[in-house]
Amino acid sequence: MTITSREIVERMLRAGRELDIETFLGLMAPDGYLEWPFRPPGVPARVQGHTEIRRHLTGAARAFIRFDEYRDVVVHETIDPEVIIVEYEAHGTVVTTGAPFQQMVIAVFRVRNGQILSYRDYINPLPLVEALPDMTSPARAGA
Template sequence: MNDRGAMTATSREIVERLLRAGRDLDVDTFVDLMAPDGYIEWPYRPPGVPGRLRGRAEIRRHLTAVAKGFIRFDEYRDQVIHETTDAEVIIVEYEARGVVVATGAPFHQTVIAAIRVQNGQILSYRDYINPLPLIEARAAPAQATEH
């Protein structure tokens, strides 16, 4: 794709690339899709997960740590992408499926995210995850080592 083609990507296409990079733990692609001052928010999160990451450097640090292996995602099921009346705003829904690396236990999480794309980059990514599976996955290795 030439530079002109890259500039004409729709908000939906940018979000599809972001989701693919997130699933594949492709930190470089994910960060490159973020605006320099873009942010990721988790309004509902387990203890220890930051509420907001702002800027590419902060997002890269966090995603690099995550990519080292707490959870490995295998697929996003039942993915639905909703385009809104605001061309910048995309709502996504999906079921994240994978494995808790430390235990090999299956991991399933429901996600709904509101994403704002401006000038071909992600300005905001509000990730409304269900925090309960993460809380349970974090507790499982600790419980296993107590016995």
């Protein structure tokens, strides 16, 4: 049975929310990348390849926000069978303070031969800046 691009993306979202790094990496192409076109200072624009993605997920992703659930998930399949667009509201907790966190997300995936080539995460950086003010400090921003 052939798995669809939509199913790959749904698995990726679940793996990301659950911090299942091995499943996440297994869904990524070896040279695939995660990209954040809109981000606060100190957050990389792109991480590419399994080694960089693993480092990012085990470090920064665990240290800032823990996502508990995604609400109002809408998956858009496009004319291009490789491209899937997902809209959702992420709800979680700020790891350092325990404060609640929520953010609207639009993500664009490119899937080919059962692997994710690119995952562009169009997040609103303002909730991150508000929740994690030390991210924009001069010491952190220069990191």
